[in-house]
Amino acid sequence: MRKPYDLAPLGDLACFESAARNLSFKQAAQELNVTPAAVSHRIKALESELGQGLFTRQYRGVELTEAGALLFVALQRGFETISDAVVRIRARQDRAGxxxxxxxxxxxxxxxxxxxxxxxxxxxxxxxxxxxxxxxxxxxxxxxxxxxxxxxxxxxxxxFHDRILALGSPEFAAAQGIRDVQDLARAPLIHTQSGTNPYTEWPDWFAAMGIEAPQGPGFYLNSYLISLNAAEDHIGAVLGWEGLLGGSLTSGRLVQLVPDAMASPSPxxxxxxxxxxxxxxxxxxxxxxxxx
Missing domain, CATH: 3.40.190.10 (Periplasmic binding protein-like II)
Structure with a gap:
């Protein structure tokens, strides 16, 4: 029965592609986890199969012959196409999930x-x-x-697109004697600065209340979860989205410090x-x- 493709042994072709890409039998051997002698043996077998040389051996390495360059370009195109197909298939392996x-x-x-x-x-x-x-x-x-x-x-x-509240622990609220937004502006505040997520921050919140900027001490953190933990540990006030922090409010770990709230500018x-x-x-x- 006639073969559908006139190909040399695929193992020899893969070995040649690695040696041609690296222009080194030694590097190909490391990449394929075999010995340099095994690479040389496969290349010689492929050259014998094709009836002509694919590399010019030199003291410090190898260079592709004209036939070798032609085969290398063809193999690269084929392997790239196969690789793309494999990536797409792997990405679909669990489409139920x-x-x-x-x-x-x-x-x-x-x-x-x-x-x-x-x-x-x-x-x-x-x-x-x-x-x-x-x-x-x-x-x-x-x-x-x-x-x-x-x-x-x-x-x-x-x-969800809801309100942004000023939150703190009950102990913090009592210790700071916070009654209104002016009191809050002088209290310690926790700032979350992640660098990637454009969260609404205290200057925006106070501007919505008609106050230029907070005057109290600030604590700067780069994780919102750590900011919430710091607020629960009575370190300062933190901004919170009502829809995001329902559990903390229900449990009483955090309380709304002032009745004022800001409509979230983003959902x-x-x-x-x-x-x-x-x-x-x-x-x-x-x-x-x-x-x-």
Whole structure:
């Protein structure tokens, strides 16, 4: 029976491609985890199969002959095509599952408590949470962000858009004697500066209250979860989204320090990436529904 492709042994071709790309039998041997003698043996077998030399051997290395260069270009194109196909196939290996990226704080405070309810309704769908505090949302079906959804080229769903409160521990509120916004402006404040997520900060909040800037001491942290922990440890006041921190408010670990609140200038939203599967869209619709 005639072969569909007129090819030399694939192992010899793969060995040649590595040696040609590195212009070194020794480096090819290291890459393929074999000995240089094994590489040389395969190259000689391939040259014998083709009836002509593929390398010019020199004292300090090797160079491709004209035939070798022709074969190398053809193999590179073929291997690149195969590699692209393998990557796409691997990316689809678990399309029943859903991958979702979120910051540490969003995952811990808002997302994880909702997963039990989703799994109860859809037990066959696995959710993989990927922590990405840089806000990139790379390589996933879905990702959660804070900001303007209109900036995204992908489809989005608004998750919540609520009030930003000034929060602190009950002990902190009592010790500082905070009665109004003016008192709060003189109290110690915790600032979260992640460098990647454009969270609303204290100057914006006080500006919305008609106050130019806080005058009290500041504590600067680069993690919102650590900022919340610091507030619960009575170190200072922290800004909190009402929809994000319902558990902390209900438990009494944090309390609203003043009745004033700022409408959040941006929502938390869900980005649906191009690679999103049908199950990912199912989860996106469920997560953005008012009762989720």
């Amino acid at each position: 859903v991958s979702l990226a979120a910051t540490t704080a969003m995952s811990a405070l808002w997302l994880t408590p909702r997963l039990a309810a989703f799994w109860k309704a859809h037990p066959g769908v696995a959710i993989s949470q990927i922590i990405q505090d840089d806000g990139t949302g790379h390589g996933v079906d879905l990702s959660i962000h804070y900001g303007d959804p209109a900036r995204e080229a992908d489809e989005t769903r608004v998750l 938390f939203y869900l980005r649906i990436h191009n690679r999103a599967s049908a199950n990912a869209r199912l989860f996106a619709d469920w997560l953005a529904a008012p009762e989720a």
